[in-house]
Amino acid sequence: QVQLVQSGAEVEKPGASVKVSCKASGYTFSDYHIHWVRQAPGQGLEWIGILKASGDVTFYAQKFQGRVTMTRDTSSSTAYMELSSVTSEDTAVYYCARELPSAFYFDYWGQGTLVTVSS
Amino acid sequence: QSALTQPASVSGSPGQSITISCTGTSSDVGAYYFVSWYQQHPGQAPKVVIYGVSNRPSGISNRFSGSKSGNTASLTISGLQPEDEADYYCCSYTNRYTYVFGSGTKVTVL
Numbered sequence: 001q002v003q004l005v006q007s008g009a010e011v012e013k014p015g016a017s018v019k020v021s022c023k024a025s026g027y028t029f030s031d032y033h034i035h036w037v038r039q040a041p042g043q044g045l046e047w048i049g050i051l052k053a054s055g056d057v058t059f060y061a062q063k064f065q066g067r068v069t070m071t072r073d074t075s076s077s078t079a080y081m082e083l084s085s086v087t088s089e090d091t092a093v094y095y096c097a098r099e100l101p102s103a104f105y106f107d108y109w110g111q112g113t114l115v116t117v118s119s
Numbered sequence: 120q121s122a123l124t125q126p127a128s129v130s131g132s133p134g135q136s137i138t139i140s141c142t143g144t145s146s147d148v149g150a151y152y153f154v155s156w157y158q159q160h161p162g163q164a165p166k167v168v169i170y171g172v173s174n175r176p177s178g179i180s181n182r183f184s185g186s187k188s189g190n191t192a193s194l195t196i197s198g199l200q201p202e203d204e205a206d207y208y209c210c211s212y213t214n215r216y217t218y219v220f221g222s223g224t225k226v227t228v229l
Contacts, residue, residue, distance in 0.1 A: 035218070037165075044122065044223040045157070045165065045208050050216050059216040062120065095164055104153035104212045105170035112164055 002026040004096050004110035011116045012086055019082040020113045022096030029077035030055065033099040035106055036070065036081045038092040048094075051079060053101050086117045123148065123209055123221035130227040136197040139224045141209030142190060147219055149190035153212035156185060156194045160205045168207075169194060196226070204228045 007021040022034065036048040049060035051070040058070045064083070072079045079096055094113045097106035124142040131137040141148065141156075148154055154172045157165035167176055169185035172192060182197045192211070196203050209221035 037220075045159075045210075045220040046122075047210070047218040047220055050218075052216070061217060097165075103170070104151075105155035105167055105210070106157075106165075107167055107170075107176065109164040109166070 002098075002108045004098065004108055006094075006096060006110040006113045009114040009116070011118065013119055014087050014117055016086055016117075017082055017084040018086055018090075018115050018117075019080055020094050020096075020115065022079040022081075022110050024077045024079070024098070027098075029072075030074055031100075033101060034070070034072065034079040035097045035099060036068075037095045037097060037106075039095070039112075040089075040092040043092075046092075048081070050099075083115075086115075088117050091115065091117045120147075120213060120217070120219045123211060123219055125207075125209060125221040125224045127222075128225045128227065130229055131196075131199045132229045133199055133201065135199050136195060137199060137226065139194045139196075139207055139209075139226070141192040141194070141211075141221045143192075143211055143219070144190055147190075147211040147213045148187065148192050148209075150214075151212050152187070154185070154187060154192040155210045156183075157208045157210065158203075158205045159208065165208065199228055201228050 003025045005023045012018045034051045069082045096110040156169040159165040168183045172187045173185040
């Protein structure tokens with residue numbers, strides 16, 4: 001069965017970088033786009049960006065451009081999202097989700113990773 | 120990119136129908152038939168209930184239906200059941216592989 005299993009909770013200080021992983025199983029990893037979405041405590045969902053199935057193309061929401069990097073390791077079927085220069089406003093649960101190319105929706109989601117930014 | 124506009128809350132009694140609206144612009148909801156809806160129970164990851172404006176994924180009850188008119192998409196839940204109580208988010212493709220979510224709607228089953 002399809003699974004996206006994310007790394008554990010992180011606590012970071014303001015100004016640091018955080019890297020979250022998302023390990024895929026149950027399907028051909030390189031056949032699907034991977035998206036990242038976050039949800040601040042008590043707030044709604046916010047789309048961060050996409051790493052396309054080709055593995056070499058990314059698109060990020062404007063507010064994260066320059067601060068986010070999405071990569072993947074096909075040998076381990078793992079996607080990564082790194083966010084730099086974090087502040088308390090980056091405290092949120094970060095989700096990965098997959099999209100079949102040209103489907104334009106997210107059919108499977110990871111369980112979420114809580115990132116807490118605190119001094 | 121501003122979030123799509125949804126009502127903060129909608130409620131209904133068991134068996135009733137409710138509709139959640141999702142208002143965007145001519146650059147997102149109005150431009151594409153790529154609106155999806157996600158159900159999220161507390162402490163859980165979102166789950167897709169509608170994609171492509173009106174399509175239901177396998178395993179989703181036919182009590183869930185979607186539509187779109189102009190810049191506004193809608194999700195209707197008919198025959199409301201206690202397990203439908205959750206937060207619901209719309210999402211639209213915008214352009215150049217970017218997406219925007221709605222502000223979210225809390226559905227309460229009275």
